[in-house]
Amino acid sequence: MVVKIKDGIYWIGAIDWDVREFHGYETLNGSTYNVYLIRDEKNVLIDATKGYLFQELMLNLKSLIDPKEIDYIVVNHGEMDHTGSLEKLVKYTGAKVVTNERCREHLELQYNTEGWEFITVDDKEELEIGSRRLKFIKTPMLHWPDNMVTYAVEDKVLFSNDAFGQHLASSERFDYQFKDLELLFEETKEYFANILLPYRMLVPGVLETLKKLEIDYICPSHGVIWKEHVGEVLERYLEWSSDRYVNRAVIVYDTMYNSTKKMAHRIGEGLMDGGVQVKIYNLSNTPMNKIMRDILDAKYVLIGSPTLNSNIYPSVAKFLAYMEGLKPADKKIGVAFGSYGWMEMATGVIKSTFERLGFKVVEEDCLTCRFVPKEEHLSRCYEFGKRLAQMDL
Numbered sequence: 001m002v003v004k005i006k007d008g009i010y011w012i013g014a015i016d017w018d019v020r021e022f023h024g025y026e027t028l029n030g031s032t033y034n035v036y037l038i039r040d041e042k043n044v045l046i047d048a049t050k051g052y053l054f055q056e057l058m059l060n061l062k063s064l065i066d067p068k069e070i071d072y073i074v075v076n077h078g079e080m081d082h083t084g085s086l087e088k089l090v091k092y093t094g095a096k097v098v099t100n101e102r103c104r105e106h107l108e109l110q111y112n113t114e115g116w117e118f119i120t121v122d123d124k125e126e127l128e129i130g131s132r133r134l135k136f137i138k139t140p141m142l143h144w145p146d147n148m149v150t151y152a153v154e155d156k157v158l159f160s161n162d163a164f165g166q167h168l169a170s171s172e173r174f175d176y177q178f179k180d181l182e183l184l185f186e187e188t189k190e191y192f193a194n195i196l197l198p199y200r201m202l203v204p205g206v207l208e209t210l211k212k213l214e215i216d217y218i219c220p221s222h223g224v225i226w227k228e229h230v231g232e233v234l235e236r237y238l239e240w241s242s243d244r245y246v247n248r249a250v251i252v253y254d255t256m257y258n259s260t261k262k263m264a265h266r267i268g269e270g271l272m273d274g275g276v277q278v279k280i281y282n283l284s285n286t287p288m289n290k291i292m293r294d295i296l297d298a299k300y301v302l303i304g305s306p307t308l309n310s311n312i313y314p315s316v317a318k319f320l321a322y323m324e325g326l327k328p329a330d331k332k333i334g335v336a337f338g339s340y341g342w343m344e345m346a347t348g349v350i351k352s353t354f355e356r357l358g359f360k361v362v363e364e365d366c367l368t369c370r371f372v373p374k375e376e377h378l379s380r381c382y383e384f385g386k387r388l389a390q391m392d393l
């Protein structure tokens with residue numbers, strides 16, 4: 001399948017309906033690896049696909065042009081999901097690779113680049129390809145040191161690579177074709193929360209640069225192309241990078257014999273009755289990336305774990321490591337809770353993580369319980385939740 005974006009510019013990427021795991025990110029809706037073709041005096045590909053999608057990419061490319069007529073392959077970012085097919089692509093087309101110094105280094109460390117011809121570009125440098133100019137804008141650490149975006153100046157098209165993307169396989173290629181716009185923004189938010197969050201402090205500066213450009217289309221390397229909602233997705237990125245929160249509590253737990261689960265639900269009921277929006281997630285059946293989407297702008301994070309073998313429950317330990325790496329905004333309110341048998345060890349681990357993240361930790365006796373919580377204990381959990389909602393923190 002190929003899709004015309006505007007005269008001379010085409011989507012020729014690959015839709016992966018099957019992918020469910022992306023270095024720890026559970027992609028329940030699949031993903032796409034977007035590649036773009038620009039036809040001019042010089043023919044240009046923007047980015048590539050994962051290695052196993054090479055044949056699909058070639059099929060799409062061949063439907064529009066003889067691959068040997070490709071002059072340049074612009075590589076905005078060296079990660080393998082956009083470069084896995086590059087060795088074959090360079091060999092097959094004979095094209096020059098246009099990228100920045102850092103990305104070139106990353107490519108040389110990942111692939112056999114012997115014989116590749118590189119054109120190394122710097123920030124704001126332009127490359128004429130006939131009637132068009134391509135302008136390269138470095139966006140380091142969003143999310144690798146090598147990231148850049150490419151702007152087709154005359155067409156007002158921004159090829160943004162990972163930025164503004166979503167892990168979303170769909171038959172729709174453009175935002176305006178999507179019936180459920182909020183779902184699209186939720187997927188975009190989830191992507192932001194799991195890929196860009198640790199580097200969000202750099203986002204406002206990049207947005208300032210991008211806002212100086214006239215942008216008709218944002219063409220990311222995953223998911224749908226932004227056309228009707230360009231301004232809105234830029235605004236949402238600004239909002240998600242602001243560290244502002246809403247009155248939401250995310251309660252995350254795992255459980256052995258439902259004791260910690262009972263506590264989670266009763267604390268949640270108290271918070272709800274106190275006027276807080278509540279999301280409760282059991283780690284045994286919820287992808288961590290979905291939870292991080294809601295934690296991004298939540299005021300409260302409550303994490304529950306049983307004590308197992310004098311330690312925190314393994315799934316909770318895994319989640320804490322994942323969350324800490326993503327460095328959600330500090331100033332959130334953190335609550336640790338859980339059931340234990342004879343030695344309580346889990347909540348201390350959770351609280352240490354909260355402290356390292358700069359969360360304000362709230363503690364109460366009712367947040368730990370030996371074996372199974374009786375109704376009296378659960379009532380105290382409920383009252384705690386209700387009080388927490390009213391605390392001036």
Ligand code: FEO
Pocket residue numbers: 077079081082143162221222
């Ligand atoms: Fe950072 Fe889609 O790769």
